Amino acid sequence: MGLIQTGFLLAMATLAVPVVVHLLCRWQVRRLELGTMQFLQEVIHDSAHRRRIRRWLLLATRMLLVGMLALLFARPYIFDTAQRDGDRVRLVLIDRSASMMMQGQSGRLIDEAIAAGAEATDRAGANTQVRWAWFDRHVEALPLGVSRPKPPRTTSGDTDYFAALSWARDRLAAEPVADAEVILVTDLQQTGLSSEQVDKRDLAFPADVPVRVVDVGRTAANNLALINVTTGASQLPLGKKVVVVATLFNFGALPAEEVPITAAAISGDRAVRLKKTASVTNEQADEIAFDFGTLSAGTWQITVDIDYNDDLASDNRRLTAVNVTKPYEVLVLDPGSRDTRGMSTSYFLVAALDQGAVLEPTDANDKQPTEPNRFNRFKTEVKFLEDETPVLVSNPPALLVVCDAGSLSIGMLDQVRQYVSQGGRLLVFAGQQINETVAEQWSDLQLAPGKLTQLERAAAMPFRIVSIASRGAMLDPFRDPQHGDLGRLAFNSLFKIDVRESTHILAWFDEQRPALTVHPLGSGRVAWFLSSADNSASNWTTSPLYLPLIQQMAADLLGLTGEGPIRFRTVGDAEIKFAQPTAVGPNQIAISPIRNTLIQPPQDAVTAAGEAFYLDQPGFLELPDALLVVNTSAKESDPQRVDIEQFNEHFSLTAPTADGQADEMSVATRHRHELWPWLAAMLVVLLVVEFSLANRTPA
């Protein structure tokens, strides 16, 4: 007999309670002097023996009651052993990593794996429950009743044995059976022993469950793989050369001579193709650079292929992308006039935007590092509202910056509203000139993050940014105070607002006053800084933090922060589907819903509205705000293998003892049979007995 809640056995200590009560009852007596004592003695003498028995019986009943209660909560169970035929399970895990596309003796390795799995299950007997599952980095269980799975046309994943065995372990733990066996059909690729998806914790696979490893792999004598393709940076300035460097590795035993390599860059209907040849000795790598020259502005999807007939074809193609951009046009609306003496409101702002630069990549062919060049990401233009009224619709900028929210006329606000609704990006500094009418206009047009209430001026102590939001890429560089403590910035005035629900507050002044907010409007985004852009309310313009902060505000609105507009992924990675892909081109991939619960979606999924999915094949995927570049894992190209003994030793697995013999036998199943209903019934009976005895027996 076992116990489910063993800890409740500690309650057995309460067995002392009835004993104590029993003794206490003995001590609490009154003394009375009686004249008719002789009759009492006679009565006592007559019933003494009977009462003594009842008293002990009552004590025993009470102790039994307490013990029974403790046992009831401990939930005892016994194993109910029965001879049955149905409780035999075989979990067949078929490797469908990219390496299983290699040719075997009678076809592809994956076809041979399915045949081997079917053969293994055929020996298990008629009453065996067979569960098939694919695995690469994830496990996809096939529906119950599938007798022989249909092999996939192509496979692209990388092997992860840890994930497969973890799934099998959890599956067996959820539905324990007497006779279970895991059949793992794989090519025993060595790189699959290391898992990248889960913690390196102990697998703790149950020792009583044998794992039959069926090796269908073979040594790959000839495999040439593109293990890396890069442009150095995902964004390049317009006018700079685009150089793609491909790393070719020869995993085979023989050198590869004059291997044709094709690099193709495609952007919409523009395409550039380059061809080269390369020779790589065995177990060596070589880098081949493709100079595409200066490409026009746009996002270029670059594919590098090798035309080589080797064992593994999936690593003969690799993808990358580069965003060739001209500086983003930033229109700054200054409330003053060009002829104003002194510094204009936009002076520091424009200076900060113009001085921002990112490192230009060095030429990939240059072996010696050179002094990095710089280029501006933003091209700023200032419009002085006292001099002219700009027209946004005809030539919309990439980013519109309003230096002082109170300076915009109603007509100008309507233009701004239309601009943002159509996908424009707006950065607004509240300034100090917002009156009630203007504030209402901003709010009514939903250009403001909420209701602008009043200008608040600091008393003795200036306002400081005291906290920033945990999420959001705009202020990422400032999370570590050692890199930039925004709390050092002091402001004399700020605008108080009552934010809307859709507004995301990125930073706060003291007493939870919003400092920096972002909210969507139509297809565009609006960011507000609730103080002045110039030095009228703060000396922050002279702070070293001013430039990076302004740069981050502008860059984040343009989608340049975080991973940027081009994101590199590996087959098997999880992604959040925020919206349907905008376009599906010839090289673009379809997405499939999430298949496996072993891998949790990224934490962003907690708040994101989209669903999680796995990228299950290489290709390009255009999302509304980014381009995903999905490649196969480079580790899958390594054909090195392990033997079964090493595999079992690595994961501490138990190999099956004798083939087939145990399968033919009728298995003895052990079911956990809980006893608590019986205990509850006995408890009720004991309660009745105790009640009856207690009313008839002195304690």
Add this chain to the structure above:
Amino acid sequence: MMTTRGRGDAARPPDWLKPDELEKLSSLELRARAVVEGFLHGLHRSPFVGYSVEFSSHRRYGPGDDLRHVNWKLFARNRKLYVKEFDAETNLNLYLLVDSSRSMQCKLGGALTKFEYAAVLAAALASLAMKQRDAVALGLMTDGISAYLDPSSKPGRWEDCLRLLSQPMESKITALSKAMEQAAVLAKHRGIVIVLSDLVDKTDGIARGLQQLKHRGHEVVVFHILDPWERSLPREGRIRFADLEGPAEITTDVESIRTAYGKRIDTWCSDLNDICLHQSIDRLEMTTDRPPTQVLVDYLVRRTS
């Protein structure tokens, strides 16, 4: 045995006797049902036939008879001399035997000890008798008659009785049989013997003692006095009972023995009842939670009717 003669001087009533208790008895009288021997004319029928008020019978005239009692009308009809005889009426000797053993000190459910309760009854009866000019004798019973006042109807006898009942008692065990035998010897003239006791003794001894008193021609009345908790044990609780007449102690739960004890007491009372009934003795069972004078009034009214 100590015999105390009454001194007749005034005494302060003891604490257990409430001044207004005896007022309730003022309208009652204690009449003997049987023939009693007294020295004076009184309310009670005398064993002697004399020339008194109540006609008894005729008898043949004999030499020496007083001619005043000859029934001349009968002589005129029968030509024979007959004399008229009359029943004599005399006063009463009331013997009060009060149990003063240790068991009478029990005071559990009532306001008085059993002895105090008996003393109140004895005082009330003595007062009643004194009012009727009857002679009152008082004896205290323990393992014999430990104190005794001879019958007397002199003024001051009641105070003597109170004084005797108020004396500190010797703690002795009960021997009712022996005490009643001694009382039978002391009560020379026929009268009413009232035994006030809890009768906690062997029943055959009690029967023998009562028989002795009956043989002397006394009318015997037994006032069987019990404490309420002796009659019926307390409701609940764990109690250590101590014997008033011995070292025995018993600790028990009352609930467990209450019924059996009640049955045993019922049996005992039933046995006593049989003994008294057999000897034509009034047995009056009472518990100390009832007002003693009320008990007495009820009994005397019932007895008179």
